[in-house]
Amino acid sequence: MKTTRTTATLLAFLLTLGFSATQAFSAPIDPKGVPADAIGIVHFDVALAAKSALVPALKQLAQKQNKDSAQDLEKWQKLTGIDPEKDIHGATIAFIKPADTGEPRPRFAGPALPTYATIIRGNFSPDKIISAAKSAKELKATVATRGSLTIITIPPTKKPDPFADPDNPPAPEQPADAESNDSESNDSDDPDNKPTYAAIVDKGTILLAPSLDTIDKIAATLAGKNKSYTLPDSLTAFGKKEGSPMLLGYMSGEASGSAAMMMGDQPKNTFIFLGEKGAALRFHILAEFLSAKAAADSQKNLQGLLAMLPMMAMQARTPDQSASAKKAMDVLKSLKVTTDAANLSILFEHPVADLIELMK
Numbered sequence: 001m002k003t004t005r006t007t008a009t010l011l012a013f014l015l016t017l018g019f020s021a022t023q024a025f026s027a028p029i030d031p032k033g034v035p036a037d038a039i040g041i042v043h044f045d046v047a048l049a050a051k052s053a054l055v056p057a058l059k060q061l062a063q064k065q066n067k068d069s070a071q072d073l074e075k076w077q078k079l080t081g082i083d084p085e086k087d088i089h090g091a092t093i094a095f096i097k098p099a100d101t102g103e104p105r106p107r108f109a110g111p112a113l114p115t116y117a118t119i120i121r122g123n124f125s126p127d128k129i130i131s132a133a134k135s136a137k138e139l140k141a142t143v144a145t146r147g148s149l150t151i152i153t154i155p156p157t158k159k160p161d162p163f164a165d166p167d168n169p170p171a172p173e174q175p176a177d178a179e180s181n182d183s184e185s186n187d188s189d190d191p192d193n194k195p196t197y198a199a200i201v202d203k204g205t206i207l208l209a210p211s212l213d214t215i216d217k218i219a220a221t222l223a224g225k226n227k228s229y230t231l232p233d234s235l236t237a238f239g240k241k242e243g244s245p246m247l248l249g250y251m252s253g254e255a256s257g258s259a260a261m262m263m264g265d266q267p268k269n270t271f272i273f274l275g276e277k278g279a280a281l282r283f284h285i286l287a288e289f290l291s292a293k294a295a296a297d298s299q300k301n302l303q304g305l306l307a308m309l310p311m312m313a314m315q316a317r318t319p320d321q322s323a324s325a326k327k328a329m330d331v332l333k334s335l336k337v338t339t340d341a342a343n344l345s346i347l348f349e350h351p352v353a354d355l356i357e358l359m360k
Contacts, residue, residue: 033222034229040095042249049246053352081128088122117209152198238271247274265294285346295344
């Protein structure tokens with residue numbers, strides 16, 4: 001599922017704050033606020049990730065390799081008033097079936113992609129966050145109220161048009177009105193063409209979404225006006241079997257279009273786990289298909305893609321690139337694609353220390 005670059009940046013910032021925690025709260029998956037008709041859910045237990053071996057090491061590595069980014073992060077921490085020791089607990093992404101507009105889809109466009117919303121839970125200072133949004137000139141953010149919510153609107157990052165006439169630049173777009181219905185702004189499947197909305201619900205909850213309609217739906221569900229999502233029993237069982245998840249997710253068949261592009265067939269259910277098992281990082285995707293043949297066909301497709309990776313590694317032009325490519329190929333040997341009846345398992349389990357060394 002593709003998200004906007006701005007949303008990815010905001011999530012990376014918030015999650016990085018949580019990952020640096022040393023006295024964090026446990027934040028297992030909580031479906032409250034996720035609409036009952038959601039077609040998928042992915043949860044990041046930020047607090048648990050902070051206690052892992054991988055995440056703190058990655059944070060230290062990133063700070064060492066990019067001191068400017070580390071300084072920017074420290075600046076944002078001060079501006080927002082977020083204490084990285086305890087303030088970010090978890091982030092839950094809900095995938096929501098797109099509304100049926102009744103209009104025909106453009107030719108070759110394929111089915112409409114699901115929309116999404118992110119519920120971030122923790123301890124926040126709304127006043128400082130609002131002040132930070134206003135002072136960050138590069139975001140070009142606007143702040144407004146929408147009922148009981150405070151809405152921070154961040155316009156999309158426009159890609160340069162190579163065919164644009166420099167003598168006739170397009171007229172600047174007007175910022176979205178937080179009180180208006182923004183359904184007309186969602187006529188593109190490209191998330192980079194949409195603004196990002198951050199809604200401050202209260203001191204413990206922030207929402208991120210690409211439309212105000214979605215913000216309204218999540219806020220109403222959080223307030224108890226709509227029924228919240230019920231976690232599938234199969235997801236709960238999958239999580240318990242795998243261990244303590246830093247990331248746990250479920251996608252119904254309607255939400256797994258991206259997986260179908262890689263696998264060739266669309267799974268009816270997909271489960272996702274990321275966590276640490278002893279000294280190893282464990283990443284597991286379990287896809288349930290309608291038939292054993294569909295699972296086997298998908299296995300062949302994925303194995304074909306994996307077989308192409310060594311050919312790409314051979315294109316390394318320098319000894320350092322060649323050595324790095326060889327290490328990466330050795331790591332990928334830990335990736336196993338297997339089937340069991342109508343189920344397809346994609347399992348990666350590898351020592352955390354080796355992964356950190358590879359990234360240096």
